[in-house]
Amino acid sequence: MSPTWDGVPAGPLPSSPAPSPQEAARASLRELAAEAAGVGTYVLHLPHRELVADDRVLELSGLDRESFTGRPEDIYAHMHPEDVADVIAQVEHTLSTGEPYSCEYRVITPSGRTRWTAARGRVVTDESGTTTALLGALYDVSAIRADFALSTQILETMSAAFYSLDHDWRFTYVNAPAEALIGRTRQETVGQVVWDLFPAARDSDIEATYRAAATSGEPTTLEAYYPEPLNAWYEIRAWPSAEGLSVFFLDITARRSAQDAVDHSTRTLVAISEIATALANAQDVTDLVTVMAERGLVALGADGGSVAVPDPVDPTHLLSYITANFGESARADFARLPLDAALPVTVAASTGERVLLADQGACEAFSAHLVAANLAAGCQAWASMPLRAGNQVIGVLTAGWKQAQVFPAEQLDLLDTYAAQCAQALQRMNAREAERVSAAQQAALVAVARALGEADDEDGVLTVFAAHSSSLLHADGSALCLREAGGTHVQVVTTDAYTSEVRSRLQRLPVDFPLPAVHTAVSGIPFFHHDRAQSLALFPGAQELYTAGEVEASAAVPLRTHAQLLGCLSVSFTRPRRWPPADRDLLEAFATLIAQALGRVQAHEAERAASAQVARFSETLQRSMLTEPPQPDHLQLAVRYSPAAAQAEVGGD
Template identity: 30%
Template sequence: MSTPPPGPGRTSHDLPGDRRGPAGRPGSRGQQAHCDARSPAETSTPASWHVDGPTPLAPDANTFDHLLLALDAACVGVWDWDVAGGTLRWDRRTAELHGIGLDAFDGTMEAFLALVHPSDAPNIQARIAMALASGGCILEEYRVMRPDGSHAWLQGRGRTITDTTGQIVRLAGVCADTTELRHEREQAGRAMQHVSDGVAVYDNEGRFVFVNAVASRLLGYDPSELLGKPMWDVYPEIIGSAFEKLYLQARRTQVPGGFEGYYGPLAGYFEVRLFPAPDGMTVYFRNVDDRRRAEAQRAELIRSLSSALDRARKLFDITAALGQALTVPDVTDAVARAARDDLGADVAAIILIGEEGRLCMVGPTTQPKQVNRVLERISGRAATATSDVLRTAHARFDASRAEYLADYPHVGALLEMAGLGRMAHLPMIISGRPIGVILLGWASEQIFDTDERAFLTTLAGHCAHAIERARLYDRQLSVTEALQQAILPRHLPTVAGVDLTARYLPAGRDVDVGGDWYDALALPDDSLMLIVGDVGGHGLRAATVMAELKHAARAYAMLGQSPAAITGQLSASLTASGSEVYATAVVVCLNVTNQMLTWSCAGHPPPLVLDGASPAFLEEVHGPILGAVDNLVYRQDTMALPPGARLLLYSDGLVERRDTSISDRLDFLSAVAAGANTMGLDAACDRLLDEVAGPSGREDDLCLLAADLLDIR
């Protein structure tokens, strides 16, 4: 017989013992339970008692009296049933516990069962029959109906007794009132019903003693289908599982434990906590599928956000690089760097639609030339992904070489030569019209996911606008440069007794063409007019004003006007034009016959004269910039030049630097010019450009016009 669970609806279970099945598992199927109340050292003795005589109790009467006294003091009754004779003997306490006097009990099993609640009597009869059939013990809780109409819970505990032949002749034991204990267990059971976790209580045989409603729902069984059954009978799949190992460990060590894992029979993830006790095990468990799903979704969201932030950073870096690219080759190099550093691509190229629809590939300058040639051959074929993407305006992604060759088998050898495993062809579209394709290639085969495709498509859009801007810049630069080159003299005049040379350097590629210009004109009176001017600003407007001033100055010189008159006329013309730009100029007239030099300066850096090794700036006359003052009369001055003197006219682009004072820069120009005075004029000009102008750091274009007076005497 068994102890009831801590909840309603359960009246009996087998007495816990030390019985083990295969692999040391308690409560294995197919074995009968028996009572074993002895210490572990005595568990090898038989389960039932054996007596040689008819007396089932201890032969020492004095000991027997003390035992009865102790039991009575503990409100425990004693009973003994003679199986063969059918006589059931009670003591006074047992009768009182059943609600009657001892003299009112007739000593029959029928009289006993008549006092038991009708619902519990069949369980008692079944337990007695089981004990008589197999030997062992009985442990049963049952209700008794008292004369006043109330009922009480009693627990009967007993053991079979055999004779010398092994025949069961008696059942003997004790009984006690467990009503209060039962109520406490029922109260605890009701509390357990409100716990959000599943709760299952097992005895030491691994049998279900109690399950709450949550556990019943999670396990998929009604409590009546579980109570009293070993867990291994209900769920044989747990044999050898992590749960069983933890269960046996907790039972052996009496240390709580827990784990989380997937349980196949219930098709879900469960968090399990085990709390062992000497008489069994309490297990709390809950389904954590929703939590794990939420954690997985959160992890995926974090991964997605991290990926999106990473792609946004890459796109920002690429956009910044494209923003600094002024020419189509610059854009291609920026795309190649981004493809290599951010996308892991091995090759890149841009194929543009040129004049008359011809395709033109622009390979990165950082990429080996042989690779660019192979890519050009691949994209230049009639039937390739490039032409199809331009025709459909839809990107094409080939995750493997085989995928690409399925449509374009004729380029297999070229792909092998380029070492490409996967490719992406991205159309660049402006105003709904494809202007070209970005070709990206990887050596390894890889799947293009949705995010990567969207990223590459966005990248192509940014590149399309950068290409369009670069083309516009190239067109504007070409027009401006052509205009400026048309303004600058193609040849300097040849004048006896004078050696002339000139240099012009545009500003950096990231700055529009400026307004610096120079001119040299041989006049009818055998004199030589030299002019260097600078229009403020850059671009087409500056070049236009420069052309106007240059042609006006030449016309005034041909009319025989003096340098001061020319600067005055240029200033008046610029003022009358209403232009908001400013300009500077220095006008020099050199009379070769008498070697007299006359000059006028309007806001321009002063000319430099080198007489032998002694340089000198002509700073005696210096007027304001052109157009600053209405009707201004500029001054001029005249000086005689010795034979062999060198004259340098230049624009401020040669000497001005943002981080250095103009005085220091002029001193530096004077020193370098003095050091190069023994050199030929061309070599001296090259040295000035190398050392004074420098290879980088210039923010403006520059002009240098130099003249050597030859000693022809």
């Protein structure tokens, strides 16, 4: 039986019978083809392992016919020492399994050159299936190896990462830059299926692109992100070839990050511009919070926030306007905050410094109150930015995040910019509100002046005072303390805001009574107290009345005319409050109108009293000038006086 191997001319075995003419012709053709291709043939006979090789095999193996003994060891002796073990292992594997033999190895020629040789072979079996020989061919692949080495050198030295895949999607080559980018060596990669090594690429744009290139035969390009452990963006170019797919790729994470940063900056600038326009149209703090919720928080990447402003009537508290996405419960619980509450917003308001808390741990270290706020709002990171108008803190902008934050410089710059916009908007609102309040107060003062002008007596003045004092000043209670002529007591007229018991006790007080309003009525020195503690520190004897009247903040200004001190006008509030200059001016203007009205009434009353006295004196004088009429007999005479003037009783008949 003649051995055969598809595509490899083997020649007859030395032990074979003489061939027929046809077989000899075919063998000659195979030999000619093998010689033309530079292919040598060999047969390794078993079980004695006798090697039969033609001259081309000997030449390729660095041997000649004289030095060749027919043993495989002659071939191994001229192999590169690093390749011998692998070749022997491959031969033994083929002989034991019957699988095809394929191996490439280096040969050291007698001249010292290194030649790359490729060996292929198939086993030959007898009728029982026992392997009787290994039939094969040998050929020089040095030129191919040189070309491959050059290609490999090019691929290894270029900066782009490269790998190749065969038609079964297995790695066949990976260059050094690719090893660095994918985090695996070529020993770990070559021979492995790409989808097994990189499972996140399955059913992704990467797989779709690779399969499209392989199917269409057209190169394709894409940018794709691969998650952990690579966590990077890549620009991938895939070229199909007869061997499979060649893939060049670059790590473009930095470029994408830079572009994302530019895009983010552009979006941020547009958002800030739109926010500035929207804030310019905001009419009150509620509008400002709406703008912040709809636009500002998006630009900040926050999940909610608030704008807090000082309580206009209570300096110890903040009024907090909270976005709806924090929920009604949080909005209700944190709508009004004492300044001593351990929260970022109150600390920012008190110190004028921003407060940054990056995560839940920072919040827990800050205060238990803040932990409760986290639960209510669903956030774990906060930034509270003071809103300034000059050196004054007019409010606090707070943003909250559900995720932990790092607060890089770019984010802080954005927070500062947005806080400055909010501060400008709030300042405009405050100015508009101040103008509105001032106009309303001026109109109210005009109405008070008209009403007082129509008052004919002290009771009329007191009626106007009672009607306008609380609404004009938004006070919870007000009073007039008027000095009596004797100088030992003051009469106190109060509005109905006080209880009847308090009004009764205040009705008439000695001038040394320990009450701030009495002191102002007697001394003419005004006072503006923020809270009860400030008043009681100066007048501890007033504690009982202040407690009964539920008085916290209070103030009094003197009632003066050009000639004298009439007393004072006093107002009280049930909560602490500030006394800005505008409120002090309003109170003093109201007191001036009351004092002028009282002075005018007192002058009219004095004028009427003087006129009555003159009238009585004139009549007495006129009557004293009348003589007794004569009294004749039988006639009775009577004299009657009719004055010519109704007031002075002067002249007449």
